Amino acid sequence: xxxxxxxDDMIVHDVEPYNAEPPCAMLDGRSLTPLxxxxxxxxxxxxxxDPDEWRLDVDGLVDTPLTLSLTELRxxxxxxxxxxxxxxxxxxxxxxAAFRPIPGQTPWGSAAISTAQWTGAALADVLAAAGLxxxxxxxxxxxxxxxxxxDPPQPFGASIPVAxxxxxxxxxxxxxxxxxxxxxxxxxxxxxxxxxxGARSVKWxxxxxxxxxxxxxxxxxxxxxxxxxxxxxxxxxxxxxxxLGVAALNAAILRPSDRQTLPAGPIQVSGYASAGDNxxxxxxxxxxxxxxxxxxxxxxxxxxPWAWRLWxxxxxxxxxxxxxVARAWDTSAVVQSESAEHLWNPLGYMNTAWARVRVTxxx
Amino acid sequence: xxxxxxxDDMIVHDVEPYNAEPPCAMLDGRSLTPLxxxxxxxxxxxxxxDPDEWRLDVDGLVDTPLTLSLTELRxxxxxxxxxxxxxxxxxxxxxxAAFRPIPGQTPWGSAAISTAQWTGAALADVLAAAGLxxxxxxxxxxxxxxxxxxDPPQPFGASIPVAxxxxxxxxxxxxxxxxxxxxxxxxxxxxxxxxxxGARSVKWxxxxxxxxxxxxxxxxxxxxxxxxxxxxxxxxxxxxxxxLGVAALNAAILRPSDRQTLPAGPIQVSGYASAGDNxxxxxxxxxxxxxxxxxxxxxxxxxxPWAWRLWxxxxxxxxxxxxxVARAWDTSAVVQSESAEHLWNPLGYMNTAWARVRVTxxx
Numbered sequence: 001x002x003x004x005x006x007x008d009d010m011i012v013h014d015v016e017p018y019n020a021e022p023p024c025a026m027l028d029g030r031s032l033t034p035l036x037x038x039x040x041x042x043x044x045x046x047x048x049x050d051p052d053e054w055r056l057d058v059d060g061l062v063d064t065p066l067t068l069s070l071t072e073l074r075x076x077x078x079x080x081x082x083x084x085x086x087x088x089x090x091x092x093x094x095x096x097a098a099f100r101p102i103p104g105q106t107p108w109g110s111a112a113i114s115t116a117q118w119t120g121a122a123l124a125d126v127l128a129a130a131g132l133x134x135x136x137x138x139x140x141x142x143x144x145x146x147x148x149x150x151d152p153p154q155p156f157g158a159s160i161p162v163a164x165x166x167x168x169x170x171x172x173x174x175x176x177x178x179x180x181x182x183x184x185x186x187x188x189x190x191x192x193x194x195x196x197x198g199a200r201s202v203k204w205x206x207x208x209x210x211x212x213x214x215x216x217x218x219x220x221x222x223x224x225x226x227x228x229x230x231x232x233x234x235x236x237x238x239x240x241x242x243x244l245g246v247a248a249l250n251a252a253i254l255r256p257s258d259r260q261t262l263p264a265g266p267i268q269v270s271g272y273a274s275a276g277d278n279x280x281x282x283x284x285x286x287x288x289x290x291x292x293x294x295x296x297x298x299x300x301x302x303x304x305p306w307a308w309r310l311w312x313x314x315x316x317x318x319x320x321x322x323x324x325v326a327r328a329w330d331t332s333a334v335v336q337s338e339s340a341e342h343l344w345n346p347l348g349y350m351n352t353a354w355a356r357v358r359v360t361x362x363x
Numbered sequence: 364x365x366x367x368x369x370x371d372d373m374i375v376h377d378v379e380p381y382n383a384e385p386p387c388a389m390l391d392g393r394s395l396t397p398l399x400x401x402x403x404x405x406x407x408x409x410x411x412x413d414p415d416e417w418r419l420d421v422d423g424l425v426d427t428p429l430t431l432s433l434t435e436l437r438x439x440x441x442x443x444x445x446x447x448x449x450x451x452x453x454x455x456x457x458x459x460a461a462f463r464p465i466p467g468q469t470p471w472g473s474a475a476i477s478t479a480q481w482t483g484a485a486l487a488d489v490l491a492a493a494g495l496x497x498x499x500x501x502x503x504x505x506x507x508x509x510x511x512x513x514d515p516p517q518p519f520g521a522s523i524p525v526a527x528x529x530x531x532x533x534x535x536x537x538x539x540x541x542x543x544x545x546x547x548x549x550x551x552x553x554x555x556x557x558x559x560x561g562a563r564s565v566k567w568x569x570x571x572x573x574x575x576x577x578x579x580x581x582x583x584x585x586x587x588x589x590x591x592x593x594x595x596x597x598x599x600x601x602x603x604x605x606x607l608g609v610a611a612l613n614a615a616i617l618r619p620s621d622r623q624t625l626p627a628g629p630i631q632v633s634g635y636a637s638a639g640d641n642x643x644x645x646x647x648x649x650x651x652x653x654x655x656x657x658x659x660x661x662x663x664x665x666x667x668p669w670a671w672r673l674w675x676x677x678x679x680x681x682x683x684x685x686x687x688v689a690r691a692w693d694t695s696a697v698v699q700s701e702s703a704e705h706l707w708n709p710l711g712y713m714n715t716a717w718a719r720v721r722v723t724x725x726x
Contacts, residue, residue, distance in 0.1 A: 226646075226692075226696050228648075228657065228659055229657065230656065230657075242645045242646055242692060242694075242696060244696055245694070245695075246642075246694055246695035247695060248695045248696045248697045249695075249697055276695040276697075277641065277695070278640065278641040279609075279641075282605045283589075283605055285591075291705055293593065294591065294592065294593075296591055329589070329605060331605075331608070331609055332608075332609035332610060332611045332612075332639040332640070333589050333605060333607055333611045333712070333713040333715070334611045334612055334639075334697055334715065335700055335705075335706065335715075336700070337698055337699070337700050337701060338700060338701045338702065338705060339701065342654055342698075342701060343698065349696070350696040352696070352697065352698075
C-alpha cells in the first residue's frame with residue numbers, strides 16, 4: 001500500500017505536500033475511480049481532523065451567521081449525491097514542459113483527473129439557512145491546511161461566483177463512492193464544485209464567507225492564473241492573467257501507453273473526455289496519421305452531467321513509429337486545439353491540446 | 364439603398380432567398396450593428412406580414428393552449444430588452460471552402476454575425492401563461508417562410524431545450540435597436556435565442572409547441588449538423604452528426620482587410636470575439652509571426668452577457684507579405700483551434716479556427 005491508502009504504483013510527484021496520480025491505464029474503463037486510484041493534489045499537509053471537533057463557520061454577507069458541527073450539517077440538510085469529475089488545472093502539464101521548462105510546478109501526466117460519487121449537503125441549502133444577502137457575489141472557502149508556497153505561509157482557500165454556489169450540484173461532501181471521505185480527500189468535509197478546476201473543490205473546509213469580491217487567498221488571487229506566454233511568472237504576484245474557474249474541454253488517451261510497442265493492425269484505443277460547466281462531450285475523434293483521417297470513437301454514456309465520458313475505438317495501427325492523436329468536441333462544437341506548444345504558459349495550466357501517445361507498430 | 368433596406372455595399376450571396384453580409388470593416392467599432400448593416404440569412408422568402416393579422420399559437424404540452432395577437436403579446440407580458448449577438452453557424456465558411464469545396468452552401472465571410480438590442484416578451488413568461496407541462500423537454504418554433512431546400516418544401520423551424528427556453532434572455536422580439544423589427548429580420552415577431560446559433564432565432568414565428576423531442580423540422584433534424592469530414596453530405600438526411608445549438612467561441616479580424624497593403628510599422632488591428640452560452644470572452648491575442656509571439660488586445664466591455672466583445676491592439680507590421688492572426692480565449696481557458704483545415708466538414712459549419720488576414724507591409 002502506498003501513502004494515504006493509495007495503490008503502490010501511484011506516480012508520486014511529491015511526498016509532502018502529497019501529489020500523486022495513477023498510471024493512466026488504471027483510470028481506463030471505470031466510470032468511477034476507486035479511492036485508492038483517485039489523484040491527489042495538495043498545497044499543504046494532509047489534515048487529520050477529529051470529526052467531532054470539526055466545525056463549519058458560515059459568515060460574511062448573511063443574515064444569520066452559522067456554526068455547524070458535522071452532525072448538524074448531516075441532520076439539518078437534505079443529503080444529495082452527485083457523480084462529478086475533478087481535474088487539476090495542471091493536468092497534462094508535462095506535455096507543455098516538453099516545449100519549454102516550467103520550473104517549480106508539478107509535472108502532471110494525463111491522470112490528474114478522476115471521477116467519484118460524492119454525497120453531502122448542497123452548498124445552496126446551507127447558504128439559504130444562513131440567509132444569503134443579495135449583495136453577495138462570491139462564496140469564499142477557507143481550509144485548515146497551511147501551505148508554504150505563499151510567503152508568509154497561508155491556509156488554502158478559493159472562491160466561486162454566487163450563481164455557481166447556488167447551483168444544486170455544488171456540495172459540502174462527507175462521502176466519496178459511498179464511504180466516509182478519507183483524510184487525503186478532505187475529511188471530514190470538503191467542497192465539491194463540479195465543472196470547475198479541482199482547486200476550487202476545497203478540502204478540509206472550515207469556513208464559508210459570502211462576500212462582494214473573489215477570495216484574496218493566494219490560490220485564488222495569485223495562483224491558478226493563465227498568464228501570457230511571454231509574462232514573467234512573477235507577474236502572477238500582481239494578479240495578472242486569466243483567473244481559472246470553469247474547467248475546459250479536455251481529453252486524453254489512457255491506452256495504449258506512451259512509447260508502447262504493439263502489433264501493427266487493428267488495436268483498441270481508449271481514454272476519457274471531459275467538458276466544463278454547462279457543456280457536454282459531443283464527439284471524440286482518433287487519428288493514426290496526425291489528423292489527416294479521423295475515426296469516431298464510441299462514447300460511453302456519462303454517469304451524470306458532471307462526469308467525464310469514457311471512450312474507445314478500434315483503429316488500424318501502421319507499422320513503425322507513429323503517434324496516435326485524439327481530440328474531443330463539446331456540445332457547442334468547440335474542439336480541442338492542435339498543439340500544446342501554442343498553449344504554453346509560464347505556470348503550465350490548461351493543456352487542452354489534442355491528446356497524443358507515441359507508439360510503434362511491430363510486425 | 365440595397366435590398367430590404369440594407370446598405371448598398373452589402374455582399375449579397377443570394378438575392379432569393381436573401382443572404383447578405385456587410386463588408387467586415389462596417390462591423391468594426393460599433394457595439395450595436397445598425398439595421399442597414401446587420402447580416403441576413405434566410406432559407407425562404409422574406410415575409411411581409413400584416414401585424415394586425417399575425418397570430419402566435421402556443422400548443423403541445425401545455426395546460427392552456429393560447430392564440431395571441433401582437434397587441435395581446437405586447438400588453439399581457441412584461442417587455443424586456445437584451446443586447447444579443449447573432450451569428451450564423453456558417454460564418455467564416457469561405458475559409459473552410461479554401462481547403463476543400465463545400466458545394467451548395469453560402470460562402471460566408473467573417474461578417475455573418477451582428478449585434479442588436481432586442482425588445483420583446485420573455486419566452487418563459489409566455490410558456491408560463493400557457494402552463495408548461497413538466498414532461499416538455501423542447502420548445503419548437505414554426506415560422507411562415509417556406510423553404511425549397513427540403514423536398515418537399517417546408518416552412519422554416521427549429522427547437523431549443525426547455526432549460527434554455529425558460530432562461531430570461533430568450534425573447535419573442537418585436538423591436539430591434541429601438542425600432543419595430545423590419546420585415547427582413549422577422550417582423551412582426553421573431554425568436555431571439557442569445558448564445559445559440561442564429562438558425563434557432565426563428566424569424567416570422569407563428570407557433571410555439573412544447574414537446575418531448577427536438578423539432579423534426581428539416582432545419583433542426585437534417586441541417587445544421589456538424590458531420591465528420593469523411594461523411595457523405597447526404598448522411599445529414601439521416602440525422603447523423605452533431606446537432607448544432609449552443610454557439611461556439613469565435614473571433615475575426617475586421618481591420619485591416621484581407622489582402623490589404625499597409626505601411627510597415629505600427630498598425631491597429633481590430634475585430635470581434637464572441638463566446639457561446641454561459642461563457643465569456645476572457646482574452647484575445649494577435650500575432651504577426653504566425654503565433655510565435657502574441658500581443659494581448661484591449662477588449663472593450665461587452666454591452667451585456669450575450670454580446671460580442673470588440674477589441675483592438677497596435678502591432679508592428681513587418682515589411683513584405685505576411686499574415687495577421689488572432690485567437691480568442693473563453694472564460695474556461697478554451698482557445699480557438701489553429702487551423703480551419705482540421706475543422707473542415709461537409710456542410711461547412713462552425714469554422715472557429717484562428718482568424719487570419721493576409722497583408723503586405725509596404726515601405
